[in-house]
Amino acid sequence: MGVGRRMGKKQGAPEPLSAEHFAKLKRKAGIPVDDTPADSPAKRRRRSKKPESEKSNGRPVAQPRQPKADMDDEVAEEDDDFSGLDEDELDGAKLGDDFLGSDDDSVYDSDQEMAKKEKFVFSDDENDSDSDREEKLTAANIVGLSHKLDKQMEEDDEAAEAELRESALQTNIDGDQPNVLGDDEEDDELAKSKSLLAPDLQLLRQRITDTIRILEDFVNLGAGRSRAEYTAQVLKDVCAYYNYNEFLAEKLYNLFPPREAFAFFEANESPRPVVIRTNTLRTHRRDLAQALINRGVTLEPVGKWSKVGLQIFESTVPLGATPEYLAGHYILQAASSFLPVMALSPQPNERVLDMAAAPGGKTTHCAALMKNTGVIIANDPNKSRAKGLIGNVYRLGAQNVIVCSYDAREFPRVMGGFDRVLLDAPCSGTGVIAKDPSVKTNKTEKDFMVLPHTQKQLLLSAIDSVNHHSSTGGYLVYSTCSVTVEENEEVVAYALARRPNVKLVETGLPFGKEGFTSYMGKKFDQSLKLTRRYYPHTYNVDGFFVAKFKKIGPTPANAVLAPEMKKQGGAASNKPVETEFVDRTPITEETDGEAEFADFDENEDAEYIDRAKKNAMRRRGLDPKALNRKASKEGLNGAEKSKTEEAKEEVKEAKPKALAKKASKEGLNVAAEKPKEKVQEAKPKSLNKKASKEGLNGLKTKVKGSKK
Numbered sequence: 146m147g148v149g150r151r152m153g154k155k156q157g158a159p160e161p162l163s164a165e166h167f168a169k170l171k172r173k174a175g176i177p178v179d180d181t182p183a184d185s186p187a188k189r190r191r192r193s194k195k196p197e198s199e200k201s202n203g204r205p206v207a208q209p210r211q212p213k214a215d216m217d218d219e220v221a222e223e224d225d226d227f228s229g230l231d232e233d234e235l236d237g238a239k240l241g242d243d244f245l246g247s248d249d250d251s252v253y254d255s256d257q258e259m260a261k262k263e264k265f266v267f268s269d270d271e272n273d274s275d276s277d278r279e280e281k282l283t284a285a286n287i288v289g290l291s292h293k294l295d296k297q298m299e300e301d302d303e304a305a306e307a308e309l310r311e312s313a314l315q316t317n318i319d320g321d322q323p324n325v326l327g328d329d330e331e332d333d334e335l336a337k338s339k340s341l342l343a344p345d346l347q348l349l350r351q352r353i354t355d356t357i358r359i360l361e362d363f364v365n366l367g368a369g370r371s372r373a374e375y376t377a378q379v380l381k382d383v384c385a386y387y388n389y390n391e392f393l394a395e396k397l398y399n400l401f402p403p404r405e406a407f408a409f410f411e412a413n414e415s416p417r418p419v420v421i422r423t424n425t426l427r428t429h430r431r432d433l434a435q436a437l438i439n440r441g442v443t444l445e446p447v448g449k450w451s452k453v454g455l456q457i458f459e460s461t462v463p464l465g466a467t468p469e470y471l472a473g474h475y476i477l478q479a480a481s482s483f484l485p486v487m488a489l490s491p492q493p494n495e496r497v498l499d500m501a502a503a504p505g506g507k508t509t510h511c512a513a514l515m516k517n518t519g520v521i522i523a524n525d526p527n528k529s530r531a532k533g534l535i536g537n538v539y540r541l542g543a544q545n546v547i548v549c550s551y552d553a554r555e556f557p558r559v560m561g562g563f564d565r566v567l568l569d570a571p572c573s574g575t576g577v578i579a580k581d582p583s584v585k586t587n588k589t590e591k592d593f594m595v596l597p598h599t600q601k602q603l604l605l606s607a608i609d610s611v612n613h614h615s616s617t618g619g620y621l622v623y624s625t626c627s628v629t630v631e632e633n634e635e636v637v638a639y640a641l642a643r644r645p646n647v648k649l650v651e652t653g654l655p656f657g658k659e660g661f662t663s664y665m666g667k668k669f670d671q672s673l674k675l676t677r678r679y680y681p682h683t684y685n686v687d688g689f690f691v692a693k694f695k696k697i698g699p700t701p702a703n704a705v706l707a708p709e710m711k712k713q714g715g716a717a718s719n720k721p722v723e724t725e726f727v728d729r730t731p732i733t734e735e736t737d738g739e740a741e742f743a744d745f746d747e748n749e750d751a752e753y754i755d756r757a758k759k760n761a762m763r764r765r766g767l768d769p770k771a772l773n774r775k776a777s778k779e780g781l782n783g784a785e786k787s788k789t790e791e792a793k794e795e796v797k798e799a800k801p802k803a804l805a806k807k808a809s810k811e812g813l814n815v816a817a818e819k820p821k822e823k824v825q826e827a828k829p830k831s832l833n834k835k836a837s838k839e840g841l842n843g844l845k846t847k848v849k850g851s852k853k
């Protein structure tokens with residue numbers, strides 16, 4: 146299987162692998178090396194061009210996909226984390242961990258220096274002392290890598306020839322005045338008949354590059370035409386050449402300067418590297434690498450920025466069906482999916498909510514970072530995707546995960562008070578066009594209105610689900626695999642405006658471009674610079690966006706609208722709006738022993754229950770104080786007051802049909818209406834029982850970890 150051919154370029158900040166690098170490896174292994182300078186700038190330039198053989202009539206063609214079994218998970222997602230986040234790995238980071246030292250300045254010429262380098266192989270998760278094993282590992286992998294180098298050189302030669310052919314076709318060489326808009330006097334009929342002909346893609350591509358050159362040096366090359374004319378021309382050509390609809394082509398083009406936009410469109414034509422995340426709940430990366438190398442897989446650590454990722458160059462076996470895969474030692478996951486979890490940095494023993502979790506790449510990554518302690522509520526409303534989530538949770542041995550299936554806009558009414566919340570939001574997928582080219586044609590203006598609306602609602606719910614009192618956390622990460630501003634900066638800016646009790650903080654990610662603070666005349670808060678953008682053409686990863694928030698105070702009551710109020714237009718309605726702050730943080734007291742869960746201390750909890758009920762009333766637009774007044778007028782004592790409120794709640798809950806109607810009008814999950822504060826109030830184990838009774842899928846995996 147040839148997964149490797151397109152995988153030469155490493156992901157993230159580290160430099161691409163070079164032929165020089167492989168030559169060093171060959172020398173190290175005692176394999177003869179052709180002494181031709183390995184990676185001259187000219188060669189590198191050629192390599193960046195696609196070989197002619199990859200094109201059909203000049204149009205870029207999709208590269209061979211990995212086998213079906215692999216794809217199931219890859220579509221699945223991504224997640225992983227900087228092992229930098231757990232303590233062991235932080236230690237490891239001091240050593241550097243790239244297998245075979247892929248950084249460009251590595252020197253392999255002398256044995257002495259090689260010995261130094263070898264020490265660092267997979268040193269992140271293993272003892273450094275085992276250098277013999279590393280030696281073997283290196284030698285085994287080298288065969289595959291040198292094979293890859295030979296192939297790459299062949300491709301280079303092909304590319305060089307293709308480049309020569311292409312340059313022979315070029316007419317507008319530097320210095321010439323490109324004529325891309327045609328003649329003013331061109332006969333209308335002629336223009337029409339031309340437009341009916343199948344486009345010559347080679348010429349189309351040439352015209353795109355020419356137009357970009359003009360736009361970059363408009364003063365000198367504009368030839369008296371307007372910028373708008375050239376922009377319209379290049380967009381038309383991009384649509385024809387890459388097959389985008391006009392709306393999306395323009396939206397994506399506007400994100401970048403013209404030349405960078407071209408690089409982005411180009412990068413979307415080739416798949417990103419195949420990457421697997423080591424499941425540290427079951428194995429170590431070095432052991433996994435050794436096992437896969439023994440099966441004929443050529444691989445390398447994904448980059449210094451991750452301690453758990455392995456980039457696959459070639460494999461003779463389907464990666465989605467190896468014994469290691471089936472035993473849950475790894476998950477196929479795009480490298481960019483590691484980033485949100487790295488930013489979230491969940492800690493052992495925390496309470497974490499993954500709001501849109503299926504198929505679980507990020508959930509299981511969180512579980513690994515938390516070393517299977519604490520609890521992760523992994524939610525996804527899509528039942529069939531949730532099944533995939535359960536499968537991955539089970540396969541990877543994540544034992545601290547409870548799976549549930551709500552529309553996440555129901556949170557925190559379902560459950561709140563989390564130390565950390567991850568919202569990996571449903572999005573348009575403009576960052577993963579290489580994986581799903583249908584995005585090019587099936588996304589319309591409507592999508593970019595509906596999706597951001599949902600994302601904004603989800604983000605507010607996510608914020609309200611965080612416990613700002615958390616002693617270890619109080620963080621929320623919002624991410625999408627889209628690059629549009631509507632789904633990213635605009636959503637974040639909306640949340641900052643609606644929730645003054647959150648602020649953006651550093652993501653802690655080792656690479657990524659700053660988020661926009663202005664775009665097409667719109668200005669965003671300067672703190673948006675703290676968000677991070679990822680593009681296929683800059684880091685060879687899927688397009689991604691990551692924002693990290695810290696919750697610094699309780700959510701203002703007037704910011705949380707009861708469904709009734711939402712329907713009536715929210716704060717704009719005539720209903721009185723409360724101004725006091727509501728601490729919606731439910732009880733998060735941890736208890737260690739089983740017995741304590743069983744002993745439910747009524748008195749201790751009465752106060753909290755009462756508070757939760759009052760908050761519930763506020764969320765429904767009712768004033769709990771009015772009830773207090775009424776109760777005291779009637780001479781009721783506190784306990785009776787509670788009963789009064791409880792009775793009212795019960796009356797409400799006794800109207801399932803009315804509720805169901807209301808919920809479906811609001812697009813809510815009917816089942817989600819039920820548990821509400823009761824689940825919120827429950828302690829972890831009773832919560833588990835209750836949740837499963839009420840339709841939550843309480844999953845405690847039983848597989849014993851096979852960690853060595």
Ligand SMILES: C[S@@+](CC[C@H](N)C(=O)[O-])C[C@H]1O[C@@H](n2cnc3c(N)ncnc32)[C@H](O)[C@@H]1O
Pocket residue numbers: 221222223224482500501502503504505506507508524525526527530551552553554569570571572603
């Ligand atoms: C990008 S995917 C999540 C990938 C996942 N985080 C992972 O790493 O494996 C987005 C998910 O959002 C879910 N989703 C869509 N609408 C939702 C909603 N209203 N509430 C919660 N999740 C939703 C989709 O079913 C989909 O599984």
